[in-house]
């Protein structure tokens with residue numbers, strides 16, 4: 001399979017010279033199993049250019065199929081959706097997956113994204129057919145020959161991590177999440193960092209179980225893409241915002257025995273130079289612990305070939 | 319009035335090396351009045367950068383006050399609000415005026431983008447600063463920091479967008495982003511709003527060919543912007559809200575073609591200013 005990064009930024013797109021190398025578009029990763037349709041993870045602004053590229057394939061004549069796995073519906077993970085060109089071509093088929101919610105259907109959330117007065121084209125007017133699939137943590141399902149598994153993360157309104165197994169390789173997408181030590185983030189709005197008192201046992205246990213499920217999801221993965229928006233100092237000020245540091249990601253990568261850890265969901269105001277320094281420090285940290293895995297940082301246009309893949313352009317099966 | 323551009327792009331932010339010169343942030347313009355009051359026009363992603371800049375001023379201490387004028391609630395005009403640092407500092411005060419049938423409906427629209435499905439902020443009420451939201455009555459002037467503000471609606475695809483005129487003494491600035499006129503051009507009320515402006519900022523999303531192909535989206539070509547400036551007798555025309563697919567070279571070509579069009583249609587005296595992030599202008 002091939003993994004290509006179309007958007008690597010967290011929170012909000014950041015155009016400008018200081019983000020030229022890593023890129024300023026928000027979250028979007030394309031996974032292309034060999035000879036199969038694309039599986040897209042998240043629909044931040046990066047999905048706009050992916051959509052244009054797909055229009056050069058069979059999506060251009062309305063015979064494409066894409067599956068989109070949404071980690072959660074915060075803006076930076078869905079704001080590119082209305083600019084995804086294949087949606088505007090009749091005949092294309094889109095399947096959107098995200099976590100089930102208690103109050104409303106997933107489709108209603110996406111419908112409200114483009115209703116009047118926010119956007120001129122409502123969901124109901126799109127040419128392509130879109131099906132929404134609601135997930136709960138622990139679900140396992142197949143997309144063609146790819147097996148998808150998922151577990152929940154520690155983030156306001158709850159995000160999902162996904163593992164994709166295919167072509168003898170596995171990639172895990174883990175964004176967005178806080179570490180599992182200081183605070184439990186679910187449906188309640190939390191305005192301040194926790195006081196630092198020990199967590200009640202039930203909450204500490206719940207976080208530990210969540211973390212164990214994530215480590216199990218990541219077990220032996222070839223590539224782990226992880227939310228590392230914060231430095232340690234930034235995390236200390238904002239543990240309730242629901243993001244991790246490279247050190248948190250390294251610990252998970254180590255316990256799960258992954259082959260490559262990819263830093264992802266870079267902070268909006270992080271310049272390319274600052275991101276270089278974060279990557280160097282993370283590499284040094286992993287190395288000094290004797291870790292055997294690679295540490296890389298995602299940038300727009302980065303393409304990785306994993307497992308049993310000759311790296312040639314995929315031939316899409318009919 | 320001092321004008322500064324923080325976001326000049328339309329529809330969706332367009333990061334990348336090929337938008338570095340004009341900038342890839344969505345609509346946001348600041349106006350500082352003679353009395354030092356801040357007026358912010360639209361809240362695209364450029365607003366985040368304005369906010370970071372303001373932290374060095376009274377806004378950093380929770381003693382700032384500003385007026386925000388909202389042309390319409392399309393995402394590219396409101397998506398910066400949750401990232402505007404001064405709204406998290408208690409004590410800051412914002413008076414937001416925009417299009418809406420009522421003030422509470424306008425507030426509801428802003429709440430919609432902050433709801434927990436979409437934003438970790440959950441509601442406007444979690445912002446530390448005070449927000450006072452008012453629906454604008456078209457044609458009824460009000461003052462902000464000694465500037466007289468008038469608004470009129472323009473057609474914009476399936477919705478309408480307000481155009482604003484700011485008058486301070488003899489100086490006048492018109493902000494008319496996101497407009498797709500009908501076959502008769504601007505309404506008489508909008509013509510009056512534009513008339514004699516020192517600077518007319520006008521939607522120039524498209525080249526004429528792209529505009530013709532995408533008429534239903536409700537944006538202008540540079541020709542329609544130039545026609546509006548010529549008819550109004552404006553001194554300056556500011557090109558704004560460039561299509562997300564246009565590179566810096568494309569915008570260079572668009573503005574060169576706009577210059578040639580002005581020259582050929584009686585607008586030789588009009589100064590053409592292509593909006594770019596960071597550009598400042600005094601009127």
Ligand SMILES: [Zn+2]
Nearest residue numbers: 010011076176
């Ligand atoms: Zn995010």
Ligand SMILES: [Zn+2]
Nearest residue numbers: 328329394496
């Ligand atoms: Zn716009």
Ligand SMILES: [Zn+2]
Nearest residue numbers: 390392474496
């Ligand atoms: Zn608009």
